[in-house]
Amino acid sequence: MTETTLGLFTIFVLSVFVGFEVISKVSSVLHTPLMSGANAIHGVILIGSIVILGTGHGAVQGVLGFVAVVLATVNAVGGFVVTDRMLEMFKGRARK
Amino acid sequence: MSRVQAIELVYLFCAVCFIVALKGLSSPRSARLGNIIGAVGMTVAVGATFATPGLHRIGLIVVALVIGTAVGVPAARAVKMTAVPQMVAAFNGVGGGAAALVSLAEFDRGHASFGTAAAVLFSTLVGAVSFTGSAITFAKLQELMTGRPIVLPRQREINAALAVTALALVVWGLSDRSVTAAVLLALVAGVLGVLFVLPVGGADVPVVISLLNSFTGLAVAATGAALRTTLLIVAGTLVGASGTLLTRMMSQAMGRPLSSTLFGALTATASAAAAGPDDGADRSVRTGTVDDVAVLLAYAHRVVVVPGYGLAVAQAQHTIRELADLLESRGVEVVYGIHPVAGRMPGHMNVLLAEANVPYEQLREMDDVNPQFPLTDVVLVVGANDVVNPAARDSPGSPIYGMPILNVDEAKAVVFLKRSMRPGFAGIDNALLYDPKTTMLFGDAKDTLTSLVSAVKTA
Numbered sequence: 373m374t375e376t377t378l379g380l381f382t383i384f385v386l387s388v389f390v391g392f393e394v395i396s397k398v399s400s401v402l403h404t405p406l407m408s409g410a411n412a413i414h415g416v417i418l419i420g421s422i423v424i425l426g427t428g429h430g431a432v433q434g435v436l437g438f439v440a441v442v443l444a445t446v447n448a449v450g451g452f453v454v455t456d457r458m459l460e461m462f463k464g465r466a467r468k
Numbered sequence: 469m470s471r472v473q474a475i476e477l478v479y480l481f482c483a484v485c486f487i488v489a490l491k492g493l494s495s496p497r498s499a500r501l502g503n504i505i506g507a508v509g510m511t512v513a514v515g516a517t518f519a520t521p522g523l524h525r526i527g528l529i530v531v532a533l534v535i536g537t538a539v540g541v542p543a544a545r546a547v548k549m550t551a552v553p554q555m556v557a558a559f560n561g562v563g564g565g566a567a568a569l570v571s572l573a574e575f576d577r578g579h580a581s582f583g584t585a586a587a588v589l590f591s592t593l594v595g596a597v598s599f600t601g602s603a604i605t606f607a608k609l610q611e612l613m614t615g616r617p618i619v620l621p622r623q624r625e626i627n628a629a630l631a632v633t634a635l636a637l638v639v640w641g642l643s644d645r646s647v648t649a650a651v652l653l654a655l656v657a658g659v660l661g662v663l664f665v666l667p668v669g670g671a672d673v674p675v676v677i678s679l680l681n682s683f684t685g686l687a688v689a690a691t692g693a694a695l696r697t698t699l700l701i702v703a704g705t706l707v708g709a710s711g712t713l714l715t716r717m718m719s720q721a722m723g724r725p726l727s728s729t730l731f732g733a734l735t736a737t738a739s740a741a742a743a744g745p746d747d748g749a750d751r752s753v754r755t756g757t758v759d760d761v762a763v764l765l766a767y768a769h770r771v772v773v774v775p776g777y778g779l780a781v782a783q784a785q786h787t788i789r790e791l792a793d794l795l796e797s798r799g800v801e802v803v804y805g806i807h808p809v810a811g812r813m814p815g816h817m818n819v820l821l822a823e824a825n826v827p828y829e830q831l832r833e834m835d836d837v838n839p840q841f842p843l844t845d846v847v848l849v850v851g852a853n854d855v856v857n858p859a860a861r862d863s864p865g866s867p868i869y870g871m872p873i874l875n876v877d878e879a880k881a882v883v884f885l886k887r888s889m890r891p892g893f894a895g896i897d898n899a900l901l902y903d904p905k906t907t908m909l910f911g912d913a914k915d916t917l918t919s920l921v922s923a924v925k926t927a
Contacts, residue, residue: 376696377583380692380693380696380698380701383698383701383702383705384689384693384701384705387689387701387702387705387706387709388705388708388709389709390487390706390709391490391705391706391707391708391709391710391711391713392709392710392713394487394490394491394494394706394710395490395491395493395494395710395713395714396713397494397759398494398714398717399496399759399760399762399763399764399927402493402494402495402496402499402763403678403714403717403718404552404553404556404674405493405499405503406490406493406494406499406710406714407556407677407678407681407711407714407718408552408556408559409489409490409493409499409502409503409506410490410493410681410682410685410706410707410710410711410714411556411559411560411563411681411684411707412503412506412507412510412559413486413489413490413506413510413685413703413706413707414560414563414567414681414684414685414688414703414704414707415510415559415563416482416486416510416513416688416699416700416703416704417563417566417567417570417688417691417700417704418510418513418514418566419513419514419516419517419697419699419700420567420570420688420691420692420695420697420700421566421569421570422514422517422518422520422523422529423517423520423523423695423697424570424573424574424695425525425528425529425532426520426523426524426525426526426529427520427522427523427524428573428577429577432573432576433573433576433577434525434528436569436570436572436573436576437525437569437570437573438528438532439566439569440565440566440569440570440573441529441532441533441536441566442532442535442536442539443536443562443563443565443566443569444536444562444563444566445532445533445535445536445537445539445540446536446539446540446543446559446562447540447559447560447562447563447566448510448540448563449536449537449540449541449544450539450540450541450543450544450555450559451540451544451556451559451563452503452506452507452510453540453541453544453545454544454547454552454555454556454559455493455503456500456503456504457544457545457547457549457552458549458552459499459500459503460500
């Protein structure tokens with residue numbers, strides 16, 4: 373195992389624990405918005421898609437990269453917008 | 469500091485944004501801000517990626533970004549609130565598809581080490597499952613197909629055969645670094661994704677969406693490992709881990725273990741799988757937590773409290789008033805719906821609540837409060853049962869048929885504070901307790917109300 377691989381693996385394991393810790397207690401009314409927000413966050417595959425499209429060579433990588441950027445953008449942008457719309461209902465209702 | 473290092477630092481900032489975003493989304497107060505912080509992190513990450521050394525095809529990248537935004541934003545804006553779950557499923561599916569495509573493209577570059585090949589194949593497999601699985605959840609929720617569980621004949625054997633095929637393709641891909649193997653793996657995984665979701669019934673689909681969401685997270689993390697991009701690993705793993713936990717919580721909130729949600733239709737006998745929604749399996753009771761109910765109450769517009777004999781037994785009249793005052797101070801409209809025979813004598817409830825100095829304007833007679841239930845967000849039934857039993861209205865065979873009741877089943881949500889599932893004074897089962905919009909809070913009314921008061925304060 374190379375040093376880089378070991379470093380990446382360390383980051384992976386620590387992230388698992390952060391992921392568990394960060395949402396240990398969530399009210400059921402927030403389940404759907406939380407799922408949607410997390411959904412938007414994995415839209416970060418967008419940066420991987422950009423790198424593939426921008427540094428790849430040839431038609432195959434170009435097409436794959438292009439489609440990936442489009443899909444990942446839909447995931448990220450749409451995800452944040454739809455989450456925000458869901459959360460609008462929490463705004464102002466408490467303080468009328 | 470080199471440019472690559474600078475980008476890494478910016479990515480670290482973005483990773484922190486994502487962690488803070490998830491944390492924020494876990495509480496109603498900070499949820500919206502959390503989402504915005506996540507969006508900021510995403511924007512910064514994309515901006516930093518443009519600084520990647522040797523990046524070309526910039527024009528194409530911008531065009532793809534514009535197309536994606538032009539599709540995603542209007543879709544997210546136009547969707548009706550009731551159709552949100554399938555929208556999330558669609559966004560999740562395209563994310564999983566993107567992860568699989570990025571992995572395939574990375575594999576196509578060649579020179580993959582064993583670790584990279586493993587990451588690529590994992591991401592392809594899981595990403596493809598998420599893509600087609602989400603497509604089926606979308607179709608089910610959008611009613612493009614039946615929401616009922618679909619089990620193919622000999623599905624377990626088919627699943628096993630596909631899984632073995634996938635495993636063989638993984639071994640082939642690992643040993644030969646064969647792109648063909650990876651492409652075939654994506655196809656097989658796609659079929660597996662379809663077969664995985666088909667047996668899940670409509671009501672359980674949101675749980676599956678959450679599970680597929682965490683799958684996509686893991687696929688993204690694996691892609692990050694293949695590309696050696698830390699941010700992808702952190703963000704993907706965060707979503708994978710928190711999504712798994714969230715899936716369990718959602719499943720528990722529905723009162724069933726996750727395994728029966730996912731594989732219930734496969735393992736159950738054929739007759740049970742084919743039975744309609746009225747069979748016994750669906751008469752599950754949803755038990756809530758005090759925190760769930762506190763948030764439900766604190767963010768409602770209008771709450772009706774229906775007191776009954778249980779309130780008197782527990783001597784909880786002062787505590788219910790404290791809860792009502794607290795909700796009023798948060799801007800929630802609270803009234804009491806008084807059934808004429810609630811308690812053990814007419815006027816029992818009025819006396820009890822008067823003792824706790826509940827303002828008279830908040831007490832409503834049955835005929836005044838009944839038309840308002842459809843406009844009510846939450847009904848809090850404290851120790852009452854028969855006076856809200858819809859059987860009195862709907863079941864001519866029931867011993868209490870014809871008794872006027874409070875139509876609490878017309879409200880958007882009903883919370884029962886009860887000591888147990890035992891039927892009320894009249895000894896008749898209450899179907900409302902099993903209604904999907906009903907939440908049960910078991911225990912002594914006074915203890916539960918006291919916990920609710922403190923939970924509402926922090927909600």
